[in-house]
Amino acid sequence: MNEIWSILLGLGDKFAAHIVLSASAIGLGMLVALPLAVWASRSPTIARFALGFASLVQTIPALALLALFFPILLSLRVVFGEDLPTLGFLPALLALALYALLPILRNAVTAQANLDPGVLEAADGVGMTKWQKLALVEAPLSAPFVMAGIRTASVWTIGAATLATTIGQPSLGDPIFAGLQTQNWALVLAGCIASAGLALVVDALLGLVERGFANRNRWQYGAGIAVVALGVMGALAYQSGGDDDDTIIIASKQFSEQYILAQLIGSRLEAAGYSVEYRDGLGSAVVHSAVASSSIDISVDYTGTIWTNELERTDNPGREVMYDTIVEWERANTGVRVLGRLGFENAYAFAMREDRAAELGVTSLEQLVRFSPDLTVGGDPEFFERPEWIAVRDAYGMRFGETRNFSPTFMYNALRSGEADVISAYTSDGRIAADRLVVLEDPRGALPSYDAMLMMSPRIADDEGIARALQPLIGAISVDAMREANFAVDREGEGKLSPADAAADLAQKIGL
Amino acid sequence: MVNTLVTPSGGRVLFGGEDVTLLKQSQLRRRVGYVFQGIGLFPHFTVGENIAIGPRLAGEKLSANRIAELLALVELEPNIASRMPDALSGGQRQRVGVARALAGDPELLIMDEPFGALDPITRDALGNKVRELHEKLGLTTIMVTHDMAEALLLADRVLVMSHGDLVADHTPHELLAREGGEIAQGLVAVPRQQAERLAMMEKSGAQMSDQP
Numbered sequence: 001m002n003e004i005w006s007i008l009l010g011l012g013d014k015f016a017a018h019i020v021l022s023a024s025a026i027g028l029g030m031l032v033a034l035p036l037a038v039w040a041s042r043s044p045t046i047a048r049f050a051l052g053f054a055s056l057v058q059t060i061p062a063l064a065l066l067a068l069f070f071p072i073l074l075s076l077r078v079v080f081g082e083d084l085p086t087l088g089f090l091p092a093l094l095a096l097a098l099y100a101l102l103p104i105l106r107n108a109v110t111a112q113a114n115l116d117p118g119v120l121e122a123a124d125g126v127g128m129t130k131w132q133k134l135a136l137v138e139a140p141l142s143a144p145f146v147m148a149g150i151r152t153a154s155v156w157t158i159g160a161a162t163l164a165t166t167i168g169q170p171s172l173g174d175p176i177f178a179g180l181q182t183q184n185w186a187l188v189l190a191g192c193i194a195s196a197g198l199a200l201v202v203d204a205l206l207g208l209v210e211r212g213f214a215n216r217n218r219w220q221y222g223a224g225i226a227v228v229a230l231g232v233m234g235a236l237a238y239q240s241g242g243d244d245d246d247t248i249i250i251a252s253k254q255f256s257e258q259y260i261l262a263q264l265i266g267s268r269l270e271a272a273g274y275s276v277e278y279r280d281g282l283g284s285a286v287v288h289s290a291v292a293s294s295s296i297d298i299s300v301d302y303t304g305t306i307w308t309n310e311l312e313r314t315d316n317p318g319r320e321v322m323y324d325t326i327v328e329w330e331r332a333n334t335g336v337r338v339l340g341r342l343g344f345e346n347a348y349a350f351a352m353r354e355d356r357a358a359e360l361g362v363t364s365l366e367q368l369v370r371f372s373p374d375l376t377v378g379g380d381p382e383f384f385e386r387p388e389w390i391a392v393r394d395a396y397g398m399r400f401g402e403t404r405n406f407s408p409t410f411m412y413n414a415l416r417s418g419e420a421d422v423i424s425a426y427t428s429d430g431r432i433a434a435d436r437l438v439v440l441e442d443p444r445g446a447l448p449s450y451d452a453m454l455m456m457s458p459r460i461a462d463d464e465g466i467a468r469a470l471q472p473l474i475g476a477i478s479v480d481a482m483r484e485a486n487f488a489v490d491r492e493g494e495g496k497l498s499p500a501d502a503a504a505d506l507a508q509k510i511g512l
Numbered sequence: 513m514v515n516t517l518v519t520p521s522g523g524r525v526l527f528g529g530e531d532v533t534l535l536k537q538s539q540l541r542r543r544v545g546y547v548f549q550g551i552g553l554f555p556h557f558t559v560g561e562n563i564a565i566g567p568r569l570a571g572e573k574l575s576a577n578r579i580a581e582l583l584a585l586v587e588l589e590p591n592i593a594s595r596m597p598d599a600l601s602g603g604q605r606q607r608v609g610v611a612r613a614l615a616g617d618p619e620l621l622i623m624d625e626p627f628g629a630l631d632p633i634t635r636d637a638l639g640n641k642v643r644e645l646h647e648k649l650g651l652t653t654i655m656v657t658h659d660m661a662e663a664l665l666l667a668d669r670v671l672v673m674s675h676g677d678l679v680a681d682h683t684p685h686e687l688l689a690r691e692g693g694e695i696a697q698g699l700v701a702v703p704r705q706q707a708e709r710l711a712m713m714e715k716s717g718a719q720m721s722d723q724p
Contacts, residue, residue, distance in 0.1 A: 122552025124517055126566045126612070127541030136565075140556050216556055 007175065007190035012238065015194060017170040019235035022158045022198075023228075024093050029100030029153060034146070037108030038134065047109055054102035062160040066095045066167050070286050074293075087286060087295040092164035092171075099160055100153040107149025111142035140213075147210035154206055158199040162191065168251070168279045168290060172198070177281035182256050182489045182499060183409055202228065247277045248460065251296040253284045255408050256489040256499065257346060257428060257482065261300045261452075263503035265470060268512070272469035284382060285309070292334040294459035298470075301455050302346055304448040306330075308387040316391075319449040326453070335458035339467060340474035344428055344482045347450035348388050350377075350440045351425035353415060357438040364441035368422070369396050376402040378411050378420030388447055389424070395446035409490065428452075428479055430487020452477075476510045484509075514622055514654065515544045528619065542570055545613030548624040551605050553597035559583075559608050560593030566616035574615060582611040585645060603634035610642060614649070621646070623655040627662070639666055661703035664688065672696040 033054075040047035057065070069091030077084050084090075115138060123133045162173030172195040179187030205224045212221025250266050252258035259280060266276040279296055288310055290296045306326050307313050317325070323341065330336040350365060362368050368375075377400040383389055384403055392398060400422070406414050412431045414420040425432055425439065427450070432439060454473065460466055485506040488497040497505065514525055516532055525532045532540055553562050563582055564574035580590035586607035597605060606626065613621060623642070627635040643666050646653050657663050663670050664684040672680035672695060680692035687700050 116550075116552070116555075118548075118550025118552040119554060120552075121517065121548065121550060122546075122554065125515065125541060125546035125548070125552065127538045127569055129538045132538075132569060137554060 003186045004190050004193070007186060008194060011172065011175065011190065011194055014170055014172050014174050014191075015198070016235040016238040018158070018161055018172045018195065018198065019232060020239055021089065021092055021096065021164060021169060021171060022154070022161045022202075023232040023235075025096035025157050025161070026100050026150065026154050028093065028097035029104055029157075030150065032097070033101050033104035034108060037105055037112065037146075038138075040105070040109050041112035041138075050105060051102075051109065054105050057098045058102045062095070062099060063163050063166065065099065066092060066163055067283060067286070069095050070167060070289065074289065085295065086293055087168040087282075087290050089169050091167055092161070092169040096157050096160055096164070100157050103152040103156065104146070104149045107152075108142060108146045111145035112138060114145075115141055140216075144210050144214040147206065147213050151203060151206040151210060154202050155199045158195060158202060162195050165281045166254075166283045167286060168282050168295060170279070174280055177254060178259060178499070180407065181254055181281070181409060182259060183492055183496075184498070247275045248298060248466065249277050249279055249296045251279045251282050251287050251290060251299040253287055254281050255426075256502075257426075257486050258300060259499035260485050260489060260503045260506065261342070263500045264473070264507055265298055265300075265454075267500075267503060267507065268469050268473065269466065272465065274466065274469070288455075291455050291457045292336055294457040297457045297460050298466075299455045300342065300452050302450040302452055303341075304347060304388065304450040306453075307448055314387055314391065316445055316448050319451065322449060323451055323453070330455075335461060337456040337458075337461035337467075339454040339456055339470055342452040342454060342473055342477045343475045344452055344477050344479035345450050346426050346428040346452055346482075348383070348386075348424050348447055349427050349442070350392075350422050351415070351432060351437040352422050352440065354436050354438050356421060357440075362440065363438070364443055365392065365396050365398070365446075366443055368440060369398055372398050372400045374401055375421040376400065376404060376419070377422045377424070378404050378406050378414045379424040380408050380411060381405045383424045391446045391448075392442075395444045428482045428486060429490075430483040430485070431490055433483060434487050434491065452482075472512055473510075476512075477506070481506060481509050514620070515541045515546055538569070542566055542616050543619050545616065545618035545621040546624075547606075547609050547613045547621070547626045549626060549628040551609045553605055553608060553612075555597055557597075558593065559595050559597060559600070562597065562608060563593070563612045563615050565612065570616065578615075582615055583608075585614065586611045586641065603630055603638065606630060606634075606638060607641075610638075610645075614645070619652065621651050621653045623653065625656055625658065628658075635662075642666070660699040661706075664700070664703065670696075672699065 036046075036050050040050050060068075070086055073084055073086040073091055077086070119137060119141070120133070123137045128136065161171050162176055164171045165173030165177050172191050174191070175187045176191035176195075179185060179189075179191065205228050207224075209221040209224035209228075212218070212224060248269055250262045250269075252262040262278055262280065266278060269276050279290075282290065282296075284305070287296075287299050288301060288306065291299045291301075303319075303322050303326055307322055311326065311329055316322075327338045330338055350368070352362065357363065360368075360371050362371065379389070384405070404414070404420060406420070406423075408426070411420070411423045411425075412429075412435060415423050415437070416435065422440075425437065427439070431437070454470060456463075456466065485502045488495065488502045488505065489499055514527060514532060516537055519533070527535065527540065527544075553559075554565070557565065560576070560579045563579050567574045576593070579593050583590055583592060588604060588607055588611070592600070592604070592608075597608070600608065609626070626642075627638055630638065639662060642653070642655075645651065655663075655666065664687065667684060669681070669683055670687060671678055672692065674695050680687070680696035682692045682696070686692065687696060688704075690697060692700075
């Protein structure tokens with residue numbers, strides 16, 4: 001409990017960012033939805049179209065909607081120039097505002113449709129102009145219902161804003177995602193408590209405003225609006241406190257190794273006098289584009305990932321050729337500087353429980369093929385879409401009975417509990433040794449190599465100070481050292497470390 | 513149609529010699545008091561605010577005295593001005609509706625089945641009240657009703673419409689003297705027969721009570 005408290009107290013900046021993001025999204029949603037609702041109440045065609053569109057948006061999972069804005073904004077750079085942000089606040093704002101549209105719009109349209117026709121006739125009868133009718137009659141009579149819609153939208157938005165973490169916008173999702181990956185439940189709980197608490201408080205305040213409108217009590221709605229406005233201004237003031245253009249932004253994807261390496265890189269840079277900021281839990285797919293567009297400055301990526309996703313190659317020319325080709329390709333095409341390889345590989349590999357492998361008498365993928373129709377394979381959410389899986393499937397003719405997606409952490413639990421027979425493990429994962437898993441050999445070389453590389457965005461590519469500070473990490477991290485650090489974070493119970501502590505241990509181990 | 517809530521599909525409506533479709537809509541409506549069955553008091557305004565809305569739209573503020581005066585015209589207490597419409601009875605609401613229609617000193621009062629939803633006693637009393645105000649304030653009043661008795665008792669001139677056509681235009685006396693054609697007489701026959709039957713019942717009742 002004390003731990004959760006201390007985490008909660010340290011969440012100030014995430015909390016402020018969360019409030020500013022949610023408030024902006026709801027504000028933008030209202031700005032679009034309310035005039036649209038007025039228009040819709042005058043034209044059934046517009047009403048059908050607007051409500052249809054808002055409902056359609058609602059069917060897109062929030063996580064996907066957030067991710068979709070990255071390519072949309074990227075393509076809009078043609079119009080708005082290269083300075084248009086593609087990650088962080090802008091896409092999060094747009095996606096959440098779209099999400100907030102439906103409840104506001106639907107309630108406003110319904111409220112308008114249900115106004116007493118006698119009252120509307122009277123408004124015309126006494127000689128109101130269209131605007132007077134809207135301002136004096138329609139708006140005040142619809143206000144409580146519209147407010148109920150805004151209330152619903154606010155609770156949704158505050159909840160969904162936690163997902164903004166995945167596109168590089170700091171929010172209360174940061175501790176949730178970091179905690180889920182590192183199995184630090186206090187962190188997850190703290191993030192959930194903070195965002196749920198915020199949603200409850202906002203709901204209560206907006207409920208006060210709604211009742212104020214319904215009872216035509218100026219004090220009630222005035223007080224509600226005032227407190228909400230003060231909260232948003234406070235968050236804005238808090239946020240604008242520590243902004244700095246020279247800050248180096250370090251990205252991490254959604255697994256422990258990335259959190260540890262980000263901390264390791266961050267501590268090196270801080271020791272060299274740079275100020276750093278972390279963007280934890282980015283979706284794997286957006287990290288490369290984020291570095292290439294200088295939305296973030298430093299990431300650790302893997303040769304196999306870049307090879308298939310960015311160079312769109314499916315061949316496997318061998319480890320060295322692959323690396324050299326990537327360095328040259330990045331320099332020529334994106335301006336990203338590959339500082340070097342950290343020394344270990346984090347490749348995809350198929351792993352099984354020792355007893356299960358022995359039972360089937362399997363040590364390689366080749367031998368696994370004939371059992372595969374009776375087996376369940378588990379992979380991380382992107383694995384079965386990745387060319388690596390397709391390469392393995394085609395090279396060996398693998399046909400698993402069932403495929404299931406797990407977050408990386410739960411994948412190992414699934415193997416342990418027997419919910420999966422084989423998983424797509426990562427070779428630097430500490431749990432391979434800890435769970436005594438058998439890594440199946442790949443005699444046909446279908447799986448490419450995954451050397452960890454340090455990537456620098458075009459913005460800082462020429463900064464030799466940064467390069468010098470990070471140079472000692474190049475070639476310094478063995479796969480054993482990485483496994484040990486990863487396991488220290490992933491394990492449960494005794495000896496579990498935070499990514500920062502594991503990074504400090506790792507630094508010591510490699511002699512820094 | 514006179515206050516352009518409905519647009520004529522043909523012909524013209526002249527108001528003070530001017531074609532209503534050429535007048536500015538909101539200004540035209542402020543010169544016409546409008547009372548209708550739905551009453552349409554604004555539920556979020558007090559009775560006083562409801563009465564004062566027409567002048568307010570024209571940019572003038574109605575004094576509390578004037579509101580009390582208008583309430584007195586329709587026989588309501590001045591303290592009712594601060595109440596909300598939902599605290600009033602149906603009859604009181606319609607009286608407020610009439611007061612609101614009179615607040616802008618209209619040149620014309622249009623009443624579209626104004627008493628349709630009221631009980632017969634309230635209806636009769638309000639009808640008489642409106643006729644009284646009509647005389648007292650020197651108004652021009654157009655009232656639409658389905659009740660021929662109401663029309664005959666309140667109006668100076670009765671126009672009968674059937675399927676969108678004007679089929680009769682007479683004074684109540686002329687109608688009672690069997691003028692105006694078949695349709696109009698069909699309508700006049702209803703209250704007349706009712707009255708005759710009531711008179712018969714009264715007579716026979718009196719005879720019965722005469723029996724020892």
